[in-house]
Amino acid sequence: MKKPDRPSYVVRPRTAVLTRGYDPTLSVGSARPAVFRSSTYVFSSPEKAERAFLIALGKRQPTPEEDVELIYSRLSHPNAEILEDHLVALEPHAEAAAVFNSGMAAISTVFFTHVRPGQSFVITTPAYGGTHHLIDQLLVPMGLRAIEVPAGDTAAMRAAIASAEDLRLVFVETPANPTLRMSDIAAAVEAARARPEPPLVAVDNTFLGPRFQHPLLHGADLAVYSATKYLAGFSDMLGGVVMGRDPAVIDHLRGTRAILGNILQPDECWMLDGRLPTVELRMSRQGKNAARIVEALKDHPAIARFHYPSLFTDPEQIRIRDAQCTYPGALFAMELRGGKSAAFEVLRRLRIARNAVSLGGVESLACHPATTTHSEMSPEAQEAAGVTQSLVRVSVGVEDWRDLLRDLQEALDAVG
Ligand SMILES: Cc1ncc(COP(=O)(O)O)c(C=O)c1O
Structure with missing residues (x-):
């Protein structure tokens, strides 16, 4: 089957969300993505299998034109790849996305990947109740140091970011659930970048994104979503998304996702993908x-x-x-x-x-x-x-x- 022609010019997000990445020739010509429910994938040769594992484990980098074979759906699968490609279109400055089986799975994976026991993170409060639960029930008892700052208190946030010991992550939920108090993303980024070893700045963008607020435009490293909400839009599925400006950071999250097994399943990826254009x-x-x-x-x-x-x-x-x-x-x-x-x-x-x-x-x-x-x-x-x-x-x-x-x-x- 002939590969479809793509426009030679850069298309806008509303167009890209329908056209980026997806190649109908890989789905027997289906105009819209099909669902690939397989848990495992057949390698074309043992050498290709070895290469796919080396790349998945981060021991080798794929070459730009390389067609890396799929391994197993806990690592990634076609519907996750299609969805991740389309999501990137919605967030200016995003270069890569990773999908999870709930917003909490996305948030937990960000914390587990980037903050270790003894290290600190700054978080604006209030945040979604589940995020507080994660911090109080798991992260703090595991030895991570949580530094809470009131949402909207820019001076307190700057001071906390400047003075925290071994700070690895600044997690900003803005507007805050449920009070809608806003925190200054650009100020968090500026304070983070002023440190000798800048921590990542992640923004929970569930309330206003991807339509009315774009954290990466203000310098944040990661935009985190409960896709259960506006992205999916019909209160009939759970999902989570992290989008980032640096593909290596997203790859790191995908590595943790493969360990935790919290990737979004093919059917849900297919459903969510169909909701993005609207x-x-x-x-x-x-x-x-x-x-x-x-x-x-x-x-x-x-x-x-x-x-x-x-x-x-x-x-x-x-x-x-x-x-x-x-x-x-x-x-x-x-x-x-x-x-x-x-x-x-x-x-x-x-x-x-x-x-x-x-x-x-x-x-x-x-x-x-x-x-x-x-x-x-x-x-x-x-x-x-x-x-x-x-x-x-x-x-x-x-x-x-x-x-x-x-x-x-x-x-x-x-x-x-
Ligand atoms: C701001 C915010 N972040 C994260 C979550 C968690 O998302 P999920 O329920 O998809 O795990 C929620 C859920 O209400 C939320 O409101």
Whole structure:
């Protein structure tokens, strides 16, 4: 079969996400990728097998034109390769991507690969509850040193990065789950690069990427995603992604992935790959819906405080927002005047938005982080991070915004 012609010019991300890498001649001409469910691959010769292992173990480098044979699906497989190629198109400055079987698998692999017992990492708080759980239950007991800095406190973050001993990783979640406080990616990168041995800077970009924020543009080394959210977009699968500017760093993560066995499986890779061309469309619609709803509800008497980027009042938060985001996104959190009971009552009364954790799907979801996603944090840590009992987090979907507004308005009116 003749290989398809490719354009001789550089195409834009929306085009590249459909055209990069994938070669129909390797899938009996199928216009869209097929699923390769094999666990193991037949070598064309023992020499090719030996060479594939030498390269997989990092003992040899492939030549630019070399066709390295696949080995075994825990290391990599065609659907992971196709997906990783397409993902790279979505993140400016990304040169390589690695896919994992959940966002937590991606995050854990970044920590396990880059920080060893006795070494330190800096993390902004609050972060997703599962990330705190990983740190408190596994990383700190294993002897890794965690240095927490409050999200949005640029001076504290710079000072922590400058003074930490044997610092290997700066992990920034921005905007932070669930308070949407933003941290300055460029400042983290600048402080990291000022050290004699610069640590990697990784950004959990789940909330605003890949549509409204691009960490690598601001100098970060890695953009980390729970692909379960906007990338997959339908609340029907788990996935995780790390994209990076240096292919060697991504290769290192793939090496850990092969040990841990947490690669995304072929069927899920195929599903996620099919969702990528519409992520921009979905996020744009979801973001517009959220902006309209927030605007209409911002003075509702039942709400004491809104957390949404376009309503920031803190000058430092406004500065960070304007420097690194192109749109406020499709998530907001509201603090209700009536505390926990009002928050629960609103969740009970919603008829369109469902009371569920997670976010980023085409359907709207709402949850009470203090008793669910962030319930493992101590009351003091919750208080310090702003994860209050009165806080309800809403992930806006693609429904008609007027119906969603009415749903939220009626629920709020009932507690107002
Ligand atoms: C910001 C953020 N990062 C990471 C994760 C973890 O992703 P997963 O559930 O795919 O493991 C989540 C999940 O809610 C999240 O909100």
